[in-house]
Amino acid sequence: MIDVQHITKRYGHHTAIDRVTFSVAKGEVLAFLGPNGAGKTTTMRILTCFMPATEGTARVAGFDCAAQPMEVKRRIGYLPETPPVYQELTVTEYLTFVGRLRGMTGPNLTSALDQSIGRLELGSVRHRLIGNLSRGYRQRVGLAQALLHDPPVLILDEPTVGLDPKQIIEIRELIKSLAGSHSVILSTHILPEATAVCQRVVIISGGRIVAEDTPERLSARLRQSEKISVTLKFSPPDCETKLRAIPGILNVFPGQSDGTFLIECALGRDLRDDIARYIVSNQWGLLELRTISMTLEDVFLRLTRHEEGLPQPVEAAS
Amino acid sequence: MTPVQAVIAKELRGYFVSPIVYVVGAVFLLIFGFLSYLYVKFTGAQVIQLMQMQGGIAPVNLNDLVFRNLFASMRFVLLIILPILTMRLFAEERKLRTFEFLMTSPIGINDIVAGKFVSALLIYLGLLGITGLVPAVLMLFSDFDWGPVLTGYLGMALLGALFLAVGLFASALTENQIVAAFVGFGILLTFWLISGLGALLGDTTTGHIVSYVSFMEHYDHLVNGLIDTSDLVYFASGLALMLFLTHQVVDSARWK
Numbered sequence: 001m002i003d004v005q006h007i008t009k010r011y012g013h014h015t016a017i018d019r020v021t022f023s024v025a026k027g028e029v030l031a032f033l034g035p036n037g038a039g040k041t042t043t044m045r046i047l048t049c050f051m052p053a054t055e056g057t058a059r060v061a062g063f064d065c066a067a068q069p070m071e072v073k074r075r076i077g078y079l080p081e082t083p084p085v086y087q088e089l090t091v092t093e094y095l096t097f098v099g100r101l102r103g104m105t106g107p108n109l110t111s112a113l114d115q116s117i118g119r120l121e122l123g124s125v126r127h128r129l130i131g132n133l134s135r136g137y138r139q140r141v142g143l144a145q146a147l148l149h150d151p152p153v154l155i156l157d158e159p160t161v162g163l164d165p166k167q168i169i170e171i172r173e174l175i176k177s178l179a180g181s182h183s184v185i186l187s188t189h190i191l192p193e194a195t196a197v198c199q200r201v202v203i204i205s206g207g208r209i210v211a212e213d214t215p216e217r218l219s220a221r222l223r224q225s226e227k228i229s230v231t232l233k234f235s236p237p238d239c240e241t242k243l244r245a246i247p248g249i250l251n252v253f254p255g256q257s258d259g260t261f262l263i264e265c266a267l268g269r270d271l272r273d274d275i276a277r278y279i280v281s282n283q284w285g286l287l288e289l290r291t292i293s294m295t296l297e298d299v300f301l302r303l304t305r306h307e308e309g310l311p312q313p314v315e316a317a318s
Numbered sequence: 319m320t321p322v323q324a325v326i327a328k329e330l331r332g333y334f335v336s337p338i339v340y341v342v343g344a345v346f347l348l349i350f351g352f353l354s355y356l357y358v359k360f361t362g363a364q365v366i367q368l369m370q371m372q373g374g375i376a377p378v379n380l381n382d383l384v385f386r387n388l389f390a391s392m393r394f395v396l397l398i399i400l401p402i403l404t405m406r407l408f409a410e411e412r413k414l415r416t417f418e419f420l421m422t423s424p425i426g427i428n429d430i431v432a433g434k435f436v437s438a439l440l441i442y443l444g445l446l447g448i449t450g451l452v453p454a455v456l457m458l459f460s461d462f463d464w465g466p467v468l469t470g471y472l473g474m475a476l477l478g479a480l481f482l483a484v485g486l487f488a489s490a491l492t493e494n495q496i497v498a499a500f501v502g503f504g505i506l507l508t509f510w511l512i513s514g515l516g517a518l519l520g521d522t523t524t525g526h527i528v529s530y531v532s533f534m535e536h537y538d539h540l541v542n543g544l545i546d547t548s549d550l551v552y553f554a555s556g557l558a559l560m561l562f563l564t565h566q567v568v569d570s571a572r573w574k
Contacts, residue, residue: 048422051572073424084419086328088335093328100324101423145419 233285
């Protein structure tokens with residue numbers, strides 16, 4: 001549904017994005033992650049035909065963004081970082097205007113408007129001026145305009161910014177419900193959101209894609225050792241040394257609270273059973289034993305901080 | 319409703335919600351009414367003077383004494399007021415970040431520029447229509463030739479359309495409305511002053527070219543009741559040029 005091939009965007013001598021390539025299948029939800037200035041917005045602007053790429057091709061629903069921008073625009077619902085709302089219009093007037101811009105008229109427009117207002121729970125404010133609405137409501141109005149014409153492709157830049165926790169959950173559920181029938185690109189800084197909503201993640205840094213995969217596979221690929229956290233009821237002073245002596249254990253670090261230790265094992269070895277048996281036989285009182293997986297935050301930080309001496313990025317999945 | 323009509327309707331709604339149209343409209347009508355009153359009073363005083371000098375009833379030419387002066391004076395009023403009417407059209411879109419939304423909607427830049435221009439023009443023509451009360455009232459009390467009055471109104475309509483196009487162009491240049499208004503004044507004032515330069519250069523080819531570029535002599539011809547094709551071509555081409563430049567500026571804003 002979205003196919004981006006080697007797009008580059010230069011502003012004078014500054015390269016904002018460099019040979020970015022990725023694709024989004026029909027019905028897939030893709031998270032677009034990256035630090036500020038990484039090139040996320042530039043990529044989104046090229047896909048929405050706001051600006052042309054210097055090199056490369058971007059196609060949406062089979063149409064070329066540079067050669068057939070009108071066809072692309074008809075098939076995209078776009079929510080920019082700042083909700084594009086007119087403060088002097090009421091919610092209904094604004095959505096009517098948006099619908100008319102997209103060529104909708106008569107009963108089609110009315111039913112789409114009612115559906116969109118219902119989906120985003122804007123019924124109670126539909127006749128209020130947008131200028132008088134809270135940030136959260138404006139964000140929802142912005143989302144309503146993106147969904148109004150039921151486009152096959154949705155490009156959402158930080159869709160949950162400014163919403164309260166209940167609304168965030170509702171919007172995430174809404175985006176999840178769009179999966180299957182809509183292709184969605186979601187730019188976000190909230191990494192648990194990407195894990196909760198998206199099937200695949202693209203991490204962009206310094207204008208280049210540094211990783212592209214599912215969150216689980218990314219964390220598995222970046223893990224250099226297995227990590228296990230144990231909490232003991234009694235921890236004699238030499239327990240750290242004794243634990244380190246178990247075959248397969250690489251290192252043991254004291255945890256944040258008393259009696260908690262972080263055990264590092266060789267990659268691919270599951271030593272939980274050995275560790276549990278050893279602790280029980282020494283009667284140290286095993287209160288908790290769990291594996292620690294790499295969160296998307298860890299993955300993100302490792303991939304986007306490579307300039308600061310951290311490990312080099314992994315290659316994107318083929 | 320087509321997308322262009324949707325833009326026009328939205329802009330008109332925006333005008334009537336904001337105080338700009340009321341302030342600009344009130345000032346425009348107040349000045350027009352006040353100037354009409356002054357010229358009528360001045361004409362009355364002249365007639366009384368003539369009657370005292372010649373005895374009997376003196377002929378009153380409202381076309382020369384009222385309307386020509388009135389239309390000539392309104393040039394400066396339009397120059398001040400119309401850039402204020404257009405200053406928000408693109409500048410506000412850019413400031414409120416709705417510009418990106420418009421540019422990613424399935425509507426051409428031509429349609430956006432045309433929609434915004436037509437909305438401002440409709441407001442202006444509406445105000446101009448209200449000023450029609452002045453000749454209508456004067457008609458009840460005196461006879462005058464409607465021809466020059468109508469060409470004067472045509473001149474005001476064409477001059478106003480050109481000024482609005484210049485104002486729209488200025489609004490596309492910046493996201494600051496005040497800057498947009500001042501750039502509009504600046505461009506219009508420059509074209510006003512160019513006519514002085516044309517007069518200074520006199521009856522030379524350069525002088526004629528410079529005079530032609532300024533809107534002054536073209537407007538004056540219409541105010542004097544003269545409809546010349548070259549004047550109509552001047553306004554039409556000036557309007558087309560400014561709308562084309564606005565299109566180019568809007569299009570280039572996507573590249574920044």
